[in-house]
Amino acid sequence: MTTAAHRPVRWGILATGGIADAFAQDLRLLGDEAELVAVGSRTAESARRFADRHGIPRAHGTWQDLADDPDVDVVYVATPHSAHHAAASLCLEAGRAVLCEKPFTLNLAQAQDLVTLARRRELFLMEAMWMYVNPTVRRIRDLVADGAVGEVRSVHADFGIAVPYAAAHRLHDPAQGGGALLDLGVYPVAFAQLLLGAPDDVSARAHLNPQGVDENTGILLGYDSGAVANLSCSLTTATSQYAAVNGTRGRIVVARDFFHPDGFVLHRDGHDPEEVRLPADPGNGYTHEAREVVRCLRAGATESELVPLDGTLSLMATLDNVRDRIGVHYPGE
Template identity: 70%
Template sequence: MGDTVRWGVLATGGIAASFTTDLLQMPDAEVVAVGSRSAASARAFAERFGIPRAYGDWASLAADEDVDVVYVATPHAAHRAAAGLCLEAGRAVLCEKAFTLNAREAVELVGIARERGLFLMEAMWMYCSPVIRRMVDLVRDGAIGEIRSVHADFGIAGPFDAGHRLRDPAAGGGALLDLGVYPVSFAQLLLGEPDRVQADALLSPEGVDLNTGVLLGWDSGATALLSCSIVSDTPLTASVSGTAGRIEFPRGFFYPEGFVLRREGREPEEITVPGRRDSLQHEAAEVMRCLRAGETESPLVPLDGTLAVMRTLDAVRDRVGVRYPSEVPGGVTRA
């Protein structure tokens, strides 16, 4: 791996544009190709960002030998197909969240990557945030004692009509996979995979979750109370409470500027880390660090952790009765 890592971008939507914008500001990153199902969309994206090659299909991007790593930015219903195609072609992959529709698909992708010795990482940018990493270090050093409870929520008001992607079961619609993945990932970053999962949800007429509450439990006695919604603008905050203190994140906990550490008998400490709070460069930098080091998994976003989160999301959907067409005999999903 040379000093400059050459990226391919698969898909041309909003998150692909944001990631590409941030990559182009990094001196050790180069975006050399973009792929889309639409040749016109790929060409327009390439012209917008000065990308030399545009492909009107995924396979051509995956086959491009000048690409070191592909960023998969499709909606999650297509992640298994898109990331799998790239891995089968020998490309390293950074795949957006939710990683896949379900744990079965996630296991398949991880299996391909490990069998072929290829780098694969979920684009859980929250895990790469210097602020979140600072919080994890404090917790592990015992700053708040033993964790007893985690609270986190992510809700947006909408409304979204029945034809929107977030209401479409075939697209993996609903609040959980788009938004709930953040609170669940936040809790499991600190506590690991839960021993018990409870959940309740308001479902749409199409059968996706609109408003979901989740209670996770661990044998240690810790609990996590989490929620997500596409019908309600929630606070978007998070907190971690332990036997010796509490950490509180303000609105936007998943891309924070800082947090407050509260401990009995001490003044509250405001802890911040300089830099853009919404930067996607931290996860890109971690991918490039791993590739240069010859690592096939990131210690910040380990694949076993991604699989554990997907199992929890599956358990939540099982509790509330959400199944996608591809999970039903004879059903299909968009890929």
């Protein structure tokens, strides 16, 4: 599937929540590279309100109608992650390319099913791991790969927000894939695996809420090289969302918002600390992933080199491993 370079890539958005709103706003920043032509929701009313708000020409009252829209090149799946597998499968079966929010699915089995389907149909599929396409994170990755801090011995990252307990809230409800790990912990784990790869050993401990999903979780990833990753996520406290990469000859420190930073400090042995700042993300920060999808579709690629499907599967395998250790299971598993 190759999208003609002489016209915009035509997008559909599946779901109408907050992240769909933010993505729709950012698509406008791509100018003539992208055109938002359709939205789909479970109800016609919700789709129409979203379409009116963003000036979208077609509003579909079912997911299937959006998937079947012949004028859509790629669908951005923005549902809660408990519905990612169903929504992305529907779009792939209809022949649409898909950008699916993270976490990609509830578990590895669902993720493997989507990847197998996309590869069989020769369709583009990518997890919307905006951290991996963020220019600052890419700079950190490149510095580490070039040996700027020597051999990496440890990675630290945390992501916590305070969410008062409410049984029906999606973050606390197992039926909606609740818990700190999949919603927030996916970022620290993904950051560690970007720099160290898949772990050789996984340890974890968590406090579970009354419904059995994690609300405060610590993770230790071990590597045969001797490296470790010390990670945490929480729904009980707001954290700095800090990250550090520690090597044999220096370290890189991201003081805040490591999953979409605009700067970091590079400490190299024998040198003064170097503050590295890149231009702030335009809009809400989703333009980088949207532009990567456009680039891939125009090149006829079925996956992104920056967010490869094998990497998504590896990440989901680690998240499954952590859940096994902390005793979190979702309905139907």
